[in-house]
Amino acid sequence: MEAEPVNPIWTAIFGVNKGPADYLLVLLLYGSMFLLIRHGYRKLELNFRTSFWALYFAITPCVFVANYLLYRAGVMSFLPWVNNAFHCFLWIGLCLTYLYAGIRDRGFFEQFALCAILSFIVKVGEHWILGTWELEHFFLIPGWLAYVLGWSLMDGLLPLLNKLSLRILGKYIEGITQ
């Protein structure tokens, strides 16, 4: 039986043999994680809303571009464009920033651990559903687990990045709350 020819543009956008249905599953995963996050922090406090959207628009496009550049640099696997967009604009932008809004008053290690653990779950989920996050080393450390774990731990530093960004953004935007 002759294999169906692979459309390279489709693959670049969605991934190998992946389509909207797979991304629906990814949305379901994000939704479940968001519910989990929201369980501990029910409403985005009014005084943090400006900060929330400032972080969203300042950081997520950067992460989106960075993911591609890191792939080109060979330290990250390729994330199909929709996967990258979902991961950056929905997961990091909305969910992890919402998580940050709820835990920003807590200790650094608690913030780090929560972000890293949830990030790890999402990366493994995306790997399972979309087959992405597939690389056999994290910089010089070999192994797939090292790769996923390594980047999850990097995500654990997101609160630090957010805090720093808010400090900088606060100089230019009115209404920024740390």
Added chain:
Amino acid sequence: MSHTVPSDITPQEQTLRLVLRILSVLFGVAAIAYLLPSLIPGLRQGWMQLPFVTNSVVKVSVLGMVSFVAAGDVRRFRPLTVVVILGHLVSELAMILVLLFGDLNPPDWPPSFLPFSMTMTLALAMTLDGLILTMLTFLFVRADRARYGLKYLNPIEFRALKAAAEAIILGETEVITPEEVARNVDRYLASFKARRKFITKFALSASEFYPLLFFRLPLSYIPRNERFGFLKDHFYQVVALRLFPKGLRMWIQGMIRILSQLSYLGYYADQRSFPSVGYVRFSQRSDTPERLKQFPTPTPRPLQVKTVSDIREEEIQADTVIIGSGAGGSILAHGLVEAGCDVLLLERGDYVDPSAFQEDEVTMLSTLYADGALQLSRDFRFQVLQGSCVGGGTVVNNAVCFDLPDRVLERWNDPQGTNAGLEATAIRAAAAQVRTLLRIERQKLNLNSSGPFFLAGLERLGYHQSPNQSGPVEANIHDCVGCGYCNIGCRYGRKLSMLDEVLPLTQALPGPGRLQILSDCEAMHLEGTGQRIRSVLCRSESGQRLRVRANHFIVAAGAINSSLLLLRSSIGGDRVGQGVSFNAGSPISAVFAQKIDAYAGLQISHYLERDPSRGYILETWFNPPVAQALAMPGWFEDHFRNMERYDRMASIGVLVGTKSTGQVKLGGLLGSEIVYAPDREELGRILEGVVLGGTIFLEGGAEEVLPHTFTYRTYRSRQELDSFPDEIQDAEEVALGTGHPQGGNAISANRAKGVVNPDFGVYGYKNLHLCDASVFPSSIGVNPQLSIMTLAQYAVPRIRAAMNGNGG
């Protein structure tokens, strides 16, 4: 010469009659149309094979005959119209089931003379039946509405109420018919300005159909002589004897409570019932002219109030906005205007000039309480009564003043506890300022006539002596004329409420500051950027929206509504609405041998506070007939008999400071809910207070005392009364209510424990302050208005300083 007999039915009923007649003819024609083809060769075979033809003949014939009889007298044979409607409803449901689950392609379908598929045939039949159903229901409801002249209730609800009132108001000397009771209630509800009044509609509809669960006809169709038994067995006893599970029992208790309260409202608010209970309105009492002559009514101070509808813009600008015009908001407004600020006071309730106050309880309940009269906890068992008008609760409370107890302030300031960070000396100074402003004084004129019995009881028991505190209450009432209308607004200017005294005084203050008041203006959301609040989005009763921009915002909307506003605005985090407490109250009434007319005097006039504190205080208390009927123990004939003894009765309210275990939340059936149920320890204190109250009255000469419990109980001796606490299984048994919700946004120097800081700033916001009973870290156990005003007075310089500093 022709004679025209005037029709005794309404034009709407005439239309219904006409339509029923037409339908009976059409059904008759349809029956013939079904039968006739079976006699015609060629069509006969097809028809004879279809068993539904004979069924259809029966169906349309019966419907035709029923419609014919119903049209004969649409009132007398009203239930037959219901049968025709229900017949069509059943037909619709049956066809839906066939469409969903039936075989739509039987082998012998379609017959030769029918060009439609089975699906199409059923769809056409459903359309036809649906049209008849809709038209008939519409005409039927319209006719019923016109017949009873209904303004708010629908006919089902009206009939349910009429039927219930017939059984609930049960005595030999009824002076108002059940239909009049239901009509009164319909009229009252139509004029009642409360969004939550739709609950009554739910309860009435549910009550009407509740008997179906027991294979009985709807409530209004149960024969009169059996209805009383049904209500007693299936509403009262299932709750009293706990025959149903707790969740279901809660709904049934809610239903019977609303049914009975509506019945009492319809009966005892009607002035024709007054002679039967021995009540005389103040304007008709023999000594009224003398009382008014002795203490002439002071000239009302002018108060300028605008409503949202007076404002043409969608957005206005102010310097300082205070949300809520009650005890907290008004004192804050006074202090800030005195300090030179421009203040805009927003109040969700209406402005009513005291000279427009009436003696009619229902009118005043509607005007001065609105939704505040219908606040119940989530389980419907705990009523949280609050005023909703310019002046807030101070217009409708009993004006009783107690200082913030030292022990409470110490507890609040405990560094290991809430750590409120309040300066005790400054608090005392603020209390003294408020006392001067409101001329708070010990009451001595026209006290409640139950007082001597109360004092006699105290003396016999030895509680009249120090260190216990007892005697007439202190109140911001001057030269009381004893009308007994504290809770429906004093029109004689004796209660120095925010409406009568503080707000007019504030508007008249000389200097640069000024006060503007906007009523019918409910704050829905606070809006802002970062740590600054920019505006508050408001809504009027009619739905008109107004955005008020300002530099400073102070929330003082009361324990329940301040929490709800913060929750709606996503301000204050997870602690908002938590730790709510109450002064839970439960009354006990006493019957005396002689007429004492307790209604004809200051509503709350005497109190007892034992030392060391037992966690409750007792206050004598009495009401005009509607409010008293709502709180009167007993059901059915017992209630009626007790109301007949209204002029021989007196009451004591037991006020227990609860723990901070309550919550105010968004969501639920009504969009927001109050969650609270007393625990065993709180219930124990309530019962102890009730027993003490009853004992005092028995010692003071009462013949019997009646605690307000779901199951009716009376006690004629101290020995009998002592067993009362053992008879109470849990809080479900005891009638509980409060006018004193507190907490929800605790004040604390520790950000992790509070919503506001010791300077009343909301944590996380530079120009938002909050000061009302919601900042209380715990219940204070006494009437809280003076404590609220004291905190507001104390807050003024602190808020002013914040306005001039970071928040400015």
